Amino acid sequence: MSAYSPASEVVLRHAEEFEAKRVLFAGDLQDTLAADFAAQQVKAHCGYFHQWQRLSAKMQTLTQFGLVPEEAFVGDCDTLIYFWPKSKQEAHFQLSAVLHLLPVGCDIFVVGENRAGVRSVESLFSEQLQFNKIDSARRCGFYYAHLSEKGSFALAPWWQSYCYDGLTIKTLPGVFSRDKLDVGSELLLTTLKEVPLKGNLLDVGCGAGVLSAVLKSLNPELNLTLIDVNSAALASSEATLAANNFTGHVLPSDVFSEIKQRYHVIISNPPFHDGIQTNLAATSALIRQAKDHLEIGGKLVIVANAFLPYPDILDETFRNHEVLAQTSKFKVYSATRLRPIATSKPARRR
Numbered sequence: 001m002s003a004y005s006p007a008s009e010v011v012l013r014h015a016e017e018f019e020a021k022r023v024l025f026a027g028d029l030q031d032t033l034a035a036d037f038a039a040q041q042v043k044a045h046c047g048y049f050h051q052w053q054r055l056s057a058k059m060q061t062l063t064q065f066g067l068v069p070e071e072a073f074v075g076d077c078d079t080l081i082y083f084w085p086k087s088k089q090e091a092h093f094q095l096s097a098v099l100h101l102l103p104v105g106c107d108i109f110v111v112g113e114n115r116a117g118v119r120s121v122e123s124l125f126s127e128q129l130q131f132n133k134i135d136s137a138r139r140c141g142f143y144y145a146h147l148s149e150k151g152s153f154a155l156a157p158w159w160q161s162y163c164y165d166g167l168t169i170k171t172l173p174g175v176f177s178r179d180k181l182d183v184g185s186e187l188l189l190t191t192l193k194e195v196p197l198k199g200n201l202l203d204v205g206c207g208a209g210v211l212s213a214v215l216k217s218l219n220p221e222l223n224l225t226l227i228d229v230n231s232a233a234l235a236s237s238e239a240t241l242a243a244n245n246f247t248g249h250v251l252p253s254d255v256f257s258e259i260k261q262r263y264h265v266i267i268s269n270p271p272f273h274d275g276i277q278t279n280l281a282a283t284s285a286l287i288r289q290a291k292d293h294l295e296i297g298g299k300l301v302i303v304a305n306a307f308l309p310y311p312d313i314l315d316e317t318f319r320n321h322e323v324l325a326q327t328s329k330f331k332v333y334s335a336t337r338l339r340p341i342a343t344s345k346p347a348r349r350r
Contacts, residue, residue, distance in 0.1 A: 010111055011142070022040050022077045024080050026081075027085060027095075027112075029083055034059065078107065082111070085116065095110070104150060111142045160179065161243070162179065166217075175207055177210070182269070183327075184329075201267065202263040204286055208236040209226055210240065212241070212246075216241075227251055265298060268283075299336050304330065306331045320336060321333055
C-alpha cells in the first residue's frame, strides 16, 4: 500500500516538472509528500493542526498552521500545489485566501478526488483563472492555471451566523454544521440541558462552539476549554464565544495531544470521516484516552451514529457506559471514570 494519497500519487507523476520550482503545498495535506518532495524549495501551509504536526516534524519552520497564510511566508513561492478537500466551500475559501498573496506569474496546480468535486475549480475561479485538466488518474483530476493577476480577499464576507437557543453562532467554510445545528449535536444537548454542570468542561472537536456556548449559558460557572484540529473551527469557536460575551480557552489539539489537565466533563460529537474516507481512529483514541483526562467521577458524553462500535470500546476503557438518549440514527453515550478497584494484599505469614 502506498504511503501517499491517490492525489499525491498523481502529483508524483509530474515530479520532474517541479525540481527547479519554489513550491507551496496547501489544502488537505493528508500525507508527508510535502516533506519528501524534490524541489528547489518546499513550504506547506496547513489549515489542520494534525497535518501541521506531521509535516513540521520533518520540515520545521517551512510549515505554517493557521486559518490563512502569512504573506511573508508564501511571497517567495512561484508554484502552488493545492489539495482539494471534501468541502467545495472550504476549497473556495482556502484557495481565495492564498491566491491573493502569491506573486503574479505563479503556476497554480489543483489536485483532488473526482468524488470530492475537484472539477468545480474550473467554474469557481473562472473570472480570475483559466484552469485546464492536465492529468486524470487514481480517480483524481489534476488542473493547471497561470496566475496573471491577483484576486482580492477579505475575511469578513466569508462569515456566516445563525441563532440557536437565543445565542449567536458564528461559522466559516469547512466548519461542521456551518448553516445550522446538526441533529446529533442537538440530541446531545437535550441530554445535558437538564443536568447541572460545574467545574471544568472540555469540548473535543468543538466546531463552531455551539455545544460549549449553550452549556455555558445554562451553567455560567463552567470553565470552558474548546479544542479542534481545524483552524476555521477554532476561529469560529472564538467568534461564537465573543459574540455571546462568554470566556473560554480555545486551542488546537489533535484529540488530547495538547491537553495536560483533567476535567469534570468531556463532551464531543466526534467525526467518523477523515476527508471523504471513513475513519474511526480519532474517536477510538478519544474514548481510550479520555479516562486519563477526567477527574474521578468525571464523565465522558459523546453522540455518535448508532451503528458505530463504540459501546465495546467504552466498556473496555471505563468498565461502564449508559445510553442517555437515542433515535433511529444516533445514540448519546455516557461513561464515568471510576475509582480504581482496590486490590487486597496477601496476608503475611507468621
